[in-house]
Amino acid sequence: MKLYYTPNSPYARMCRITAELAGVNNDLELEWVTLRSPDNPVIALSPLGRVPLLVDGDVMLTEARHICAYLDEKGGKSPTVAVYGDWQALSSEAEALAFLDAVTVWSREVRRGQDVQSDFLLEVADEQVRRELAHIDKTLSVPAGDPPLTFETISLLTALGMMRFYELMPDWRETYPNVAAWSDAYDVIPIVASTAPRADALRPLVR
Numbered sequence: 021m022k023l024y025y026t027p028n029s030p031y032a033r034m035c036r037i038t039a040e041l042a043g044v045n046n047d048l049e050l051e052w053v054t055l056r057s058p059d060n061p062v063i064a065l066s067p068l069g070r071v072p073l074l075v076d077g078d079v080m081l082t083e084a085r086h087i088c089a090y091l092d093e094k095g096g097k098s099p100t101v102a103v104y105g106d107w108q109a110l111s112s113e114a115e116a117l118a119f120l121d122a123v124t125v126w127s128r129e130v131r132r133g134q135d136v137q138s139d140f141l142l143e144v145a146d147e148q149v150r151r152e153l154a155h156i157d158k159t160l161s162v163p164a165g166d167p168p169l170t171f172e173t174i175s176l177l178t179a180l181g182m183m184r185f186y187e188l189m190p191d192w193r194e195t196y197p198n199v200a201a202w203s204d205a206y207d208v209i210p211i212v213a214s215t216a217p218r219a220d221a222l223r224p225l226v227r
């Protein structure tokens with residue numbers, strides 16, 4: 021199996037974490053691609069050229085959630101992704117993934133030149149993300165033992181990782197202390213730590 025990825029893509033990070041949990045890391049070849057470049061090999065497979073993209077023989081999958089479900093199935097261990105029918109878990113997953121989407125949009129905007137950044141977008145993102153943080157600060161319970169890694173918690177931890185890496189909200193730890201404690205419990209897990217976004221993998225944002 022081959023996973024096309026970039027080290028700082030949170031969606032690809034979710035797949036890398038899931039591959040480790042599923043025990044299929046050794047069967048997974050990782051190919052680091054350059055997004056929005058004519059040399060991006062993903063474009064020949066999927067015109068949008070987005071990562072993550074997984075290829076396994078005739079199977080080609082985009083979308084982190086589908087890839088994680090596939091890796092779950094390959095590993096045959098307890099699945100990270102909720103099944104249809106478990107509507108509460110699916111709803112929680114969707115909320116966490118939408119939070120990651122909002123943080124990702126915001127992080128991309130701050131990577132553009134300051135003179136071209138949209139105040140509108142930055143304000144909307146800040147308000148939206150703060151609403152979610154305020155909500156999860158009340159509802160998240162900080163795990164007492166081994167933190168459960170599911171598609172929902174992996175979405176959340178990658179979103180918080182992006183927020184920190186791009187320094188989107190300097191006051192988040194003080195304003196949302198329960199979220200900070202939750203995040204600290206996850207960040208020490210080896211596969212979570214080893215897949216965190218890295219300054220040396222940052223590439224200029226080009227069209």
Ligand SMILES: N[C@@H](CCC(=O)N[C@@H](CS)C(=O)NCC(=O)O)C(=O)O
Pocket residue numbers: 028029030031032055056068069070071072082083084085124
């Ligand atoms: N909904 C997709 C989102 C994937 C996505 O947005 N990937 C970004 C990188 S984080 C990407 O490849 N963007 C293409 C680009 O920037 O040109 C998923 O869940 O996998």
